[in-house]
Amino acid sequence: MSIPRSIKWYLMGLCSSAPLCFLLALGLSSIGLSSLRLCVSLVFPLASFLFLFLAMAISFRKVSLPREEVLRGAPEEVARYYSELKGRLSAATWALLALAITLMAIMMVVLVVG
Numbered sequence: 672m673s674i675p676r677s678i679k680w681y682l683m684g685l686c687s688s689a690p691l692c693f694l695l696a697l698g699l700s701s702i703g704l705s706s707l708r709l710c711v712s713l714v715f716p717l718a719s720f721l722f723l724f725l726a727m728a729i730s731f732r733k734v735s736l737p738r739e740e741v742l743r744g745a746p747e748e749v750a751r752y753y754s755e756l757k758g759r760l761s762a763a764t765w766a767l768l769a770l771a772i773t774l775m776a777i778m779m780v781v782l783v784v785g
Contacts, residue, residue: 678766680762680763684722685773689777692718695710696710696711696713699714708781711782715774715778716775719778723767726767729764732760733757733761736760
């Protein structure tokens with residue numbers, strides 16, 4: 672059974688960015704910047720904005736690729752390469768959008784519960 676690429680990248684991003692954001696918020700709180708709740712409400716939206724910005728940059732890169740009509744006359748290897756690249760860029764865009772939404776949801780849960 673194969674896991675779709677976007678879900679795999681989403682899970683890898685979530686497992687690496689959420690703990691890092693928590694540690695950064697905890698560090699800011701421990702040096703006396705503010706309470707942990709307020710530091711979480713600062714760090715997580717900033718990380719979410721960064722992921723949205725990266726998703727926008729990746730989607731711009733996807734738009735700049737050649738269209739299917741142009742690739743019909745190209746060799747099959749080149750057409751296959753660009754088709755695979757478009758799939759990877761789409762998966763990366765969706766994974767980053769889902770990651771940004773998840774980080775905002777985590778921040779909202781911490782603000783409501785904490």
